[in-house]
Amino acid sequence: MKIQHPVYYGDYLQLPKILDAQAPESAKYGKPAHDETLFIIIHQTYELWFKQILHELGSVREIMLKPFVPSTDLSVIHSRLERIITIQKILVEQIQIMETMTSVDFMEFRDYLVPASGFQSLQFRLVEATLGIKPQHRMEIEKQFFNSRLNPEDRARLEEAEKKESILELLEAWLSRMPFFDFEGFDFWGEYSLAVDKMLDHDQEIISANPGLSEKLRQMELKNLELTRDSFSVLLDGHKYQELVAAGKAKLSQKAILSAIFIHLYRDYPALQMPFQILNSLVEIDEKFTTWRYRHAIMVQRILGTKIGTGGSSGHEYLKSTTERNRAFLDLFNLATFLIPRTMTPKLPDYVKDQLDIVYDSFQS
Amino acid sequence: MKIQHPVYYGDYLQLPKILDAQAPESAKYGKPAHDETLFIIIHQTYELWFKQILHELGSVREIMLKPFVPSTDLSVIHSRLERIITIQKILVEQIQIMETMTSVDFMEFRDYLVPASGFQSLQFRLVEATLGIKPQHRMEIEKQFFNSRLNPEDRARLEEAEKKESILELLEAWLSRMPFFDFEGFDFWGEYSLAVDKMLDHDQEIISANPGLSEKLRQMELKNLELTRDSFSVLLDGHKYQELVAAGKAKLSQKAILSAIFIHLYRDYPALQMPFQILNSLVEIDEKFTTWRYRHAIMVQRILGTKIGTGGSSGHEYLKSTTERNRAFLDLFNLATFLIPRTMTPKLPDYVKDQLDIVYDSFQS
């Protein structure tokens, strides 16, 4: 390697471009509003971070597109997902910078920004699409906001991205390929099913004997327990689970979700440590975006009340509606329902254990 | 002052008591669960912080109970409220410690804790009551949880606290005493009303001319604007506002809310700087508890799914229902609706300004 040209800080970061990209509208109208600069800069940093997140997600997609994901790539996937989470923490924290702008400060320039709106952030939609949010997952009101907000070129880019395999779909494929459904001479899922029954019977006893519940609450709890029983029976019935998926109530297939459960239950084995951490990271990414949407909606309400925002629209309902909805990995988030106590978890036969394990000392020369 | 006795760290903090107060139930059953210690200790730190918050709120109440709150006490109130907010940040952050406990770890000891439940935290209820949440503000399901959860002694203490004047009520009184309703020879609220009309007409123009809105969205926005107009007309009509309060849709009286608006609009005057900061702190305290409830509900869902928790009940619906509801200072949170741009804010006559101001150089000897 030969260094061919010297690189300088300002040129490398293209600072002349970056630092000359703030042109407040209020100044153009002869009424410069001090806080508009903040408004521009904070959004620019958000967009830079979205670009970084897309960079990480893109590289994760590429790895997961391989027909066989090499074991040494799993920690690469994991560390890139963890980086996204670290970035998301900052996205959430940054809202407090925006909150230093009061309602009255904001109104000084709000009117100049019609019809600009955060709904026009292509990159944020690309992030959602890459994770796994498809048009059919979005609510009617959300789609309306898009149709009138994204420009044709951006809409085309989004549609293209939505057609590609998302991380969710690649996860589905990866989990479905795993060999946890049928062990020779070991009926794992039969044993799991027995353990579940035992656990739920035990829960029922607890509810029935609980001195802290009024009769009304007890009935509520027992009804709730029945719903949990139903969830398990659907989980373990391939046909019923398929109906759930068809009805849009689950995104992952039965095979994929069973693999995820297996990984959770035996996560301490070397072969499953990294898969376990990857599943957790994906849930955390959803989680952080949910928190971000929630904090963002609260901030908007605090600055605007019921008044219109930039873009000349209120978008309240939209903001609230997406807070919880746009979780790509909702099935994983809800996985706790299907986990059972360690003491009840089926013991694995040795030949299965051996395959999940590495005996460290064995590779000694 | 004479130091009468030496004080040692461990004795001063009563560490023998504090550090001997962790007795995991799982150990009593001969099945010690590693994570139960965490579960106990984190709840103990929460309770210690609740005690500290009650200490601060109690001192604020005492100051606000004075028939005339001295101006030098306002910064004391403010700094104590800000301390509460700083503590609340930690309460929220701490949830990530709890999140290091996985579902499977939790199930190892959950069953031993029947019917213990976080709903039995007397101190948290006292905090809510001291801020301003009265029984009539609580939902039916929330009350049910109480009736069967708090022990008689604790219930009595809570009821007693609910009878006392809350910070919300003291704030109401303080704001209502302020002299911003009727200035001699200056029809402030008339001018404000004109400014509001101008602002809303302007908003209407923006919505109508906005190229970024579909016809459907435009109609939605215009309807929304009419609702905002209605809000203002209620605000400025003593009789209608009283009906709003009677219907439980507002907690503060018209007088109080008008004072709050005045303070927001003229917050830069020395006389109003501290009142403005106090109003903001109260909203922030609500805000932080809302975030805490939200994060707490998410964490529970992630650890339990739809299964029962400690206490042998799920409490999901309860947790979700209170997230947004239990804001004592909701009227202040929604205040942005009633603020108008600085350029439209009525100019104050000099004699009013003088009363709000301090001419620093004047007190020179």
Added chain:
Amino acid sequence: MKIQHPVYYGDYLQLPKILDAQAPESAKYGKPAHDETLFIIIHQTYELWFKQILHELGSVREIMLKPFVPSTDLSVIHSRLERIITIQKILVEQIQIMETMTSVDFMEFRDYLVPASGFQSLQFRLVEATLGIKPQHRMEIEKQFFNSRLNPEDRARLEEAEKKESILELLEAWLSRMPFFDFEGFDFWGEYSLAVDKMLDHDQEIISANPGLSEKLRQMELKNLELTRDSFSVLLDGHKYQELVAAGKAKLSQKAILSAIFIHLYRDYPALQMPFQILNSLVEIDEKFTTWRYRHAIMVQRILGTKIGTGGSSGHEYLKSTTERNRAFLDLFNLATFLIPRTMTPKLPDYVKDQLDIVYDSFQS
């Protein structure tokens, strides 16, 4: 006001420019390093935030340049300083994003970045200069790094900024203009001096009687107390204090520091609430940059060990040397030395109190 042209999100934020400004050097050499994108983007966000900080500091300077700072401007100054602090929190937090890049990842592109170096960030030097760091405050090694690092144009801009009045100098002027040095018929500083003696005598008793100190430690403490006595005697002697300033051991004049002490002691009076908060904000700004430098130095050590970084130099000593040094408001940071307990604080005569106070009820029509 008439909206003359529609504004769209992407155009408004100049996203085509912003999002096209990442050109990894490693790709130019045909060896694209995944993490170089992160390296570029995080530095770009830093530079955007530095621009925002300069925007805020610039506006604060402008207000403070007024021969008489209007009382209503003080809360503007304060809220802008607080905004800077909120941004700084993010600057510090962001370091954890950088920390997701491991040593091995970094080495994949480090070599392509010669001689680019963070020492070439003009904006960061401008921030320091605007706060109050002048060339004479910088260490020799720091200057060497500059001389060879900043390009001539940037150096010129920095030198120009260093010639302007800094916030520190404007603070000096503002504090010195305050009327707290000579009250008619009330020898404030004489009383303060008596209180100080009383306090230190008391401290001496405590040290002498402390059962928790070995003889060696007791002597150390007594010596330390003598140094504190000396500090006070210098503080109250205009001539000696002037020598301290001349020797570069203090930056603010005696007059300014005495005003700052007065503000601290009587901060609860309406006239002093905002000045008190402003002083605190300035210390906090210093503090946050100190933390940022410290965390930055630690991160570099963790990624590089003793190896050279980008720019082909190590810069360790430089990084460590500036951590604590570049505090513009060190005198305010150390102010606690000169504060006395509330019970010992001189009572102000009524006519002084009246000037510091606002009797809220008095401006009622």
Added chain:
Amino acid sequence: MKIQHPVYYGDYLQLPKILDAQAPESAKYGKPAHDETLFIIIHQTYELWFKQILHELGSVREIMLKPFVPSTDLSVIHSRLERIITIQKILVEQIQIMETMTSVDFMEFRDYLVPASGFQSLQFRLVEATLGIKPQHRMEIEKQFFNSRLNPEDRARLEEAEKKESILELLEAWLSRMPFFDFEGFDFWGEYSLAVDKMLDHDQEIISANPGLSEKLRQMELKNLELTRDSFSVLLDGHKYQELVAAGKAKLSQKAILSAIFIHLYRDYPALQMPFQILNSLVEIDEKFTTWRYRHAIMVQRILGTKIGTGGSSGHEYLKSTTERNRAFLDLFNLATFLIPRTMTPKLPDYVKDQLDIVYDSFQS
């Protein structure tokens, strides 16, 4: 399992004890200081968290004491270390709660607390000792503070803990047992050594050709490079490294540090993923305590200036001296020096790779 007795929230958490353990000294003197309650409560939460950290460290020790650490226990170790880190974040964040107490507020009760001092926190010393800080690592001044501060019983408990094998010592043993020193037919460390020479020669070229360095700086950098060369030659020479350890300049043996380097370089293999994460967690634990000590020292200076604190002593020098010193895993913190770029890292022969890997698909029945 049969639930034998109902458990209630307040009893379970022993709240009567916990919430009755705040007895401000100032009240005993008839001069209740509002902020003393905060001072007590924050220290109590610190001690509760120290107890939790000791609980986690104790369990990690127990696992590491096993002559052969099962691979499934590694993720248990890792998740408990990560929990400690999460707790430490809160310990650092909590300092901002303490910072809401101003100098003047603190002085209202400081005098009553002689000779209580944070130096008397037995648990914090136990944490340090369990991690690996032995008496010989402490500075003279630090020891003096102890000798006069801890009561005899606590001193005995500390000494006992210091005699036990620390996590550092157990890590030493674990790393030394690893089989990375001598591969059959593959001279790994020879190849590593060649790669190092190549890397440093390359660095030398960069320094020599760097247009951004003045002659003076260039010489400085070249000298620095020689020091790095020396470090490597010591690393690879068993005898010289032993001398380093004997001189107290390194804590881990050559074998252990070489294993750590190997783990860092090949961390993506399933067999090394968890060991890599464990090493990182240990460095992070050190790091967080360092940050905590630093922030704590700054806070004390801000509240006290050069005055004495509780306990009637200043302890400045002590606080500053330990900030950076008490890192148990300093060798790992400095490891970056010995890492080489991925492109230069020796390729492992297949038989070595196979031992580090798990071929996921292989364990299919």
